[in-house]
Amino acid sequence: MKIIMNKKYWALLLLVAMSFIVPKPKITVWMIGDSTMANKLEKAFPETGWGMEFGHFFDQSVTIDNCALNGRSTKSFINEKRWDPILDNLKEGDYVFIEFGHNDEKIDKPGVGTTIPEFKANLVKFVLETREKKGIPVLLTPITRRSFKNGVLTDTHGKYAETTIFVADSLKVPLIDMLEKSKKYVSGLGDETSKQLYNYVDSGNVNYPNGKKDDTHFSPAGAKKMAGLAVEGIKELKLGLAERLLKG
Template identity: 65%
Template sequence: MKIQFYKALTLAAIAVSLSFIQAPKKTTLYIIGDSTAANKDPKTYPETGWGMALQDFFKTDVTVDNRALNGRSTKSFRAEKRWDPILAQLNPGDYVFIEFGHNDEKIDKPTVGVSLADFKLNLVNYVKETRSKKAFPVLLTPISRRSFKNGVLIDSHGDYPRITRQVADSLNVPLIDMLVKTESLLTRLGEEPSIKLFNHVDSGNVNYPTGKKDNTHLSPEGAKQIAGLVVKGIKELKLDLAKKLK
């Protein structure tokens, strides 16, 4: 009788203990930005955003929610109400990776392009609003275009990356300088070998019958390598996310 009582007591204690053991907390990593990171439709393949390749680097307790979209800037992403649902569902401990610049610099397009002053203000607002939800913002400078002149890589982003760095410094935001990282990669590869990272397609492709030579958007290989540079940045910054990498 006593044995049965103690067995029952032990099982009850185990049950109580198990009730306090919670499943590992899932972390969501949101990406907001432009076409260089965005998910792509099958009709544009092999064009691939680096955000599409990022999930493969993480364990199952991180979910990459890629909200980057073609053609968007810090201005249009908010104006189109793309930011509102992300902010509404942000949980403490989530991350928001913020990479803009490619389209902000198109000041000839008033619905998209913004001045440097407005670009700065927009980045500051994304950072502060993310922090208001006890989530973690991470700023990324835009990736380099494959813009070679006489064998030398040319920066095409003007002062927009400088503003991103400035905001990161002034607000103490982790920064992954993707422009520096991608410029280094492209320079190391060289003008011709770096073609493999971009959406260069021969004629006869089902999606590009006449071919395509795109030096802004990435190939599947390029997306994988650029996502790898993002991961390198995560490790260098020693973010908690680094513990969740495979």
């Protein structure tokens, strides 16, 4: 009888203690970037942006607002006024994940391509304006393309990744080096096996009747892996956001 009473006593204490647990305040993780991160329309499936998988790693206190879009660079994202509504709605404690480079490199496209000084200035703008709203900017280098030559994965991002790292270091911004992380993983898989991460589709697919061989955009499995690499970076940086990750 005494043991039963003790069990009831401790259960009651636990219940009381739980009633005093303060729930985590809800925050938003805003994501800005290009097609490698973006949400996709059904007509593009199985192409999947890694931002589509990112939210699955977090508890219910986190809202993911993926504002990344196909074909955008830092320049076009700003010039098309896509940054403005994010800044207007950004709350203290929110995060902004910033990953550009794939389209900034296209200097032959005046409305999209940026010079390195322009790219740097645009990243600085995102960072400083986020901080003005008491948000937390996180810079990410662009993810690798599947660009093997003679069995060796080559870098296609040039100084754009380096510039992202430079800005992060100069302004003391948390940096997730997605280029280095993805290069290591893709290179480890090798030329042939790494195709499973990218949007390689056999002919006869409803969205790709003639098939598709895409070395930039991801398959669902690839998007999930890249999102996982970003989460790995969050843990390494010991961001407060890490406390909102699902266990296991």
